[in-house]
Amino acid sequence: MNVLLVNNYSMERAFDLWKKGISGSHHVWGKVELDQEGTVNMIVFPHEKHKWINKLGKFFGITHLDQQIRILFHLNSFDVLYAPYFLANLRLILFLKFLGIFNKPIVICVHQSFGKSKYNNLFTKSISKLILDQIEGAVFLSEPLYLKIMTNIGLDKDSYGDKFTTAQWGPDISYYERFCLTRIPFNSCEFFISAGHTDRDFETIIEAFRGLPYRLKIFCTPTSLPKTKDIPANVEVNWEVTYSKDLIPFYQKAIAILIPLKLPPNTDGCQGMTSIQDVLTFGKPTVITTNPCLNINVEEEGIGFNVAMNDVNRWKEKIILLATDKEIWEKMSQNSADLFLNKVNSKIFADHLGEVFEKVFAREKSMSKVYNL
Numbered sequence: 476m477n478v479l480l481v482n483n484y485s486m487e488r489a490f491d492l493w494k495k496g497i498s499g500s501h502h503v504w505g506k507v508e509l510d511q512e513g514t515v516n517m518i519v520f521p522h523e524k525h526k527w528i529n530k531l532g533k534f535f536g537i538t539h540l541d542q543q544i545r546i547l548f549h550l551n552s553f554d555v556l557y558a559p560y561f562l563a564n565l566r567l568i569l570f571l572k573f574l575g576i577f578n579k580p581i582v583i584c585v586h587q588s589f590g591k592s593k594y595n596n597l598f599t600k601s602i603s604k605l606i607l608d609q610i611e612g613a614v615f616l617s618e619p620l621y622l623k624i625m626t627n628i629g630l631d632k633d634s635y636g637d638k639f640t641t642a643q644w645g646p647d648i649s650y651y652e653r654f655c656l657t658r659i660p661f662n663s664c665e666f667f668i669s670a671g672h673t674d675r676d677f678e679t680i681i682e683a684f685r686g687l688p689y690r691l692k693i694f695c696t697p698t699s700l701p702k703t704k705d706i707p708a709n710v711e712v713n714w715e716v717t718y719s720k721d722l723i724p725f726y727q728k729a730i731a732i733l734i735p736l737k738l739p740p741n742t743d744g745c746q747g748m749t750s751i752q753d754v755l756t757f758g759k760p761t762v763i764t765t766n767p768c769l770n771i772n773v774e775e776e777g778i779g780f781n782v783a784m785n786d787v788n789r790w791k792e793k794i795i796l797l798a799t800d801k802e803i804w805e806k807m808s809q810n811s812a813d814l815f816l817n818k819v820n821s822k823i824f825a826d827h828l829g830e831v832f833e834k835v836f837a838r839e840k841s842m843s844k845v846y847n848l
Contacts, residue, residue: 499647508825587744677701683790758812
């Protein structure tokens with residue numbers, strides 16, 4: 476089975492970073508693990524070749540138009556189209572699928588709702604259903620998100636059979652022996668760390684650290700710099716570290732990984748999921764802004780604490796607890812490592828994904844036989 480991997484960012488670069496040891500295999504969305512198993516030949520499709528076509532596409536409201544047009548010229552090279560971030564780079568393909576012009580099966584991953592609406596009108600619901608009807612296999616990265624989307628659109632999940640499934644995206648399993656088994660002990664951890672750039676509420680945790688005797692290191696991008704003007708001396712903001720590999724020494728020495736979020740109104744999604752990969756990778760406790768759409772509840776799993784959005788006092792309370800209570804810290808750290816090894820990792824995700832590909836491919840072959848008859 477040949478599976479064409481496309482995304483809204485360069486998969487060939489992500490794969491190259493993995494080969495160089497700069498990034499984990501989970502950023503290639505199952506390719507590495509399925510390649511190793513030999514059950515699926517996943518082809519990384521070049522992300523961009525003709526920038527002028529993408530500029531033209533943006534004029535018409537179609538992002539990644541260049542990629543989609545080139546896919547149409549490679550239909551004979553793959554059996555299944557796989558898009559981990561499907562909506563941003565498949566608008567034209569989905570429209571052609573609706574018209575019956577594009578006839579290849581599509582497998583997607585779903586991270587968030589299909590728009591900034593609460594599906595409170597018939598048009599939004601109809602468009603969302605139309606999108607899902609063009610998909611042969613959808614892997615929702617959160618059970619709560621899946622149920623919420625289906626309820627909001629007004630769909631009966633049973634009517635879609637096994638076309639829709641849920642799976643937890645997990646970090647590169649090879650990281651377990653590299654980082655979880657060689658953890659720095661509690662007394663040697665030096666600071667707290669918070670890294671990320673999408674919907675991050677750095678301002679709240681900066682206020683939480685104001686007046687505390689602990690250090691915080693924030694790693695962000697120039698576009699996600701905290702807006703706080705008077706950053707206290709115990710908080711360091713760095714926007715120059717760009718590779719996850721360069722963050723490894725900081726994660727290893729961290730007391731805990733903090734995930735403060737700004738959850739956009741009228742949007743359901745898995746914000747914070749990528750940072751949870753780091754929590755598990757390094758076997759650390761965490762404190763995270765409560766996001767009901769995440770598959771992992773850190774308190775139920777015993778790996779950290781949920782905090783309401785903008786609750787400075789609650790952040791302060793949990794930061795002090797993790798910095799001072801060795802017993803709680805060690806228990807949460809071990810729970811985090813165990814969760815990584817047994818329930819949430821790249822191998823488990825890839826195995827589920829492989830099963831989805833097999834079912835989709837089998838259904839397609841069965842339908843083709845019926846059609847030929």
